[in-house]
Amino acid sequence: MTTARLPLFPLNAVLFPGLVLPLNVFEERYRAMMRELLAIDEDEPRRFVVVAIRDGRETAPTATGMPDTVSAAPPAERAPADGFGPDPIQTFHRVGCVADAAKIRERSDGSYEVLATGTTRVRLLSVDTSGPFLTAEVEELPEDPGGAEGDDEAAAEAGALAEGVLRAFLSYQKRLAGASERSLTTGADLPDDPSVVSYLVAAAAVLDVPAKQRLLQAPDTATRLREELALLRKETAVIRHLPSLPAIDLTRAPTHPN
Numbered sequence: 509m510t511t512a513r514l515p516l517f518p519l520n521a522v523l524f525p526g527l528v529l530p531l532n533v534f535e536e537r538y539r540a541m542m543r544e545l546l547a548i549d550e551d552e553p554r555r556f557v558v559v560a561i562r563d564g565r566e567t568a569p570t571a572t573g574m575p576d577t578v579s580a581a582p583p584a585e586r587a588p589a590d591g592f593g594p595d596p597i598q599t600f601h602r603v604g605c606v607a608d609a610a611k612i613r614e615r616s617d618g619s620y621e622v623l624a625t626g627t628t629r630v631r632l633l634s635v636d637t638s639g640p641f642l643t644a645e646v647e648e649l650p651e652d653p654g655g656a657e658g659d660d661e662a663a664a665e666a667g668a669l670a671e672g673v674l675r676a677f678l679s680y681q682k683r684l685a686g687a688s689e690r691s692l693t694t695g696a697d698l699p700d701d702p703s704v705v706s707y708l709v710a711a712a713a714v715l716d717v718p719a720k721q722r723l724l725q726a727p728d729t730a731t732r733l734r735e736e737l738a739l740l741r742k743e744t745a746v747i748r749h750l751p752s753l754p755a756i757d758l759t760r761a762p763t764h765p766n
Contacts, residue, residue, distance in 0.1 A: 514606065515541045515556040516635060516642040518592065519764055522720040523558040523605040523626045524707040525651075531622040532765040536585045540640040542612050542620045554612065557630060557644055559604035560721050561592075589637040596642065597635040603649065603725035605629055626707075629724065651703050654728025662730065666702035669733035676740040677709050683747040684714065706732040713740065 517538065523529050533542055545554040592599040607624035614620055630646035653662040699705055710723040710732065719739065726732035 654730030670702035
């Protein structure tokens with residue numbers, strides 16, 4: 509199994525492979541991380557690991573929905589593990605996602621605007637707090653189609669599940685957006701690769717962090733798709749019995765501040 513040691517960026521959010529993550533970086537420990545990433549040759553991947561913080565354990569200011577601009581006052585300097593308890597690895601979910609920073613732009617106040625894309629699922633093996641920011645030793649988690657024995661049977665089952673999930677997702681979207689709203693995704697925009705479908709739906713569905721984390725760490729694509737099918741049917745049924753929902757607010761992807 510392939511292992512690597514990479515910078516660790518904890519969030520109150522789950523990143524999936526193939527999905528874009530905007531970040532507003534203003535704490536010094538994460539500024540230091542960005543400075544180190546910028547030192548890497550631009551032709552090489554600038555990688556770090558995004559890991560979700562377990563519910564109820566976070567004491568650092570990482571709530572979503574904060575504005576892109578930050579206070580003119582410099583942020584208080586925090587040690588790498590501040591806010592994450594005496595043993596940080598216990599504070600994080602063990603499965604995260606490698607992010608490749610395509611854009612890192614330093615602002616005039618020293619904060620950074622970052623645009624990264626999820627690439628590969630990884631499992632945390634250890635967390636190092638000795639440097640200016642957290643790092644982690646991680647092992648790559650390959651994406652197994654799952655399903656019946658044999659590659660062809662597994663691929664066929666995952667494909668059938670993906671078709672069912674897409675149908676359920678489109679129904680969910682229509683309920684979420686309302687009959688008078690434009691559909692959030694057109695049929696032409698939808699992928700046909702089962703693993704891509706499973707990650708896209710997991711990221712786009714309005715679910716809490718624990719639910720999204722369960723989908724990220726599903727043992728294989730088929731299992732993730734089955735769980736999504738059940739979740740989408742349940743959520744669609746709930747929405748059907750609720751009054752009109754503010755679809756724009758529910759589906760907007762926020763910039764995540766550190």
